[in-house]
Amino acid sequence: MEYRILKRRDLGKNIVKILLILLIIIVVDILIRLLIQQNWFSKFQFSYELNPSILFSSFLTAIVTLFAAWYISKKIKEQRFEKDFLLKDLIDIEQDICRIQTLITPGSIDSQEFIDILNNIQRITKRFKHTLNACGRENSGLTSLNAKYKVLYTKLTNTDSDYLDVNDDNKGNLMNYSDV
């Protein structure tokens, strides 16, 4: 079963990589042309004198560069981990919605089957909210998700008996409500 969220993420990654490579090639090309135009290479001279201040400066620059690289790399990894963690919950929710949609076929369906999946969605949503808070991210999108979930829960479990009767008349509506 293909999931919309996974496919969009992979496509997004590839486009960014390609654009970045193209940008680097263009910038290097412009820089080389500029230097050649300015006869920079012919004006370049080497000095063989070793100056302690230059040595110290080089050492300091190396340390700062290494630290900056390490820090940026660490931050990027953390952000990537957060995104992956959050995306996994959204993918799990989408999986459960697909399970509900698979169940919505004409006939009498035991309400407990819907209740089990709805309970699972609620559990994942609760975890998602905690993760958002822990990462210091806004959870404004959850209001919409919770509102749609409430409607879906009502439509699937408001049954006179312990079965939900699905027919050609109400199947379309139920599928719409499940499009959370």
Add this chain to the structure above:
Amino acid sequence: MEKVEIDIGIDFSTKLGGRWIKLGPHSGEEFYEELLEKKFLEAKQKDTKLYIYMDGAKGYGSSFLDQSFGELARKYNVSEVKERIVFVTQLFEWNIEYLKEEIWGKI
């Protein structure tokens, strides 16, 4: 003082039904008539809380909640029922919120 309580999973059923007795077992109507109303009145008589332990059941449908707890609030007044009943759950907090907002909140 002896605690007045209902453990739904033990005292009633782990698998709950729909709304009406005549349409299936362990319905909201059956829970209300055989257990909930009696225990509520017992708690009221003793002037104590009624503790409802929910985590023993597999899940709660909206029709079950409406025909049991909703019916209780319609008969005995929402504020009194809200004050007297204490829900004990770690798994079904959302269902309690739903009950308070969508069922009790619309009586």
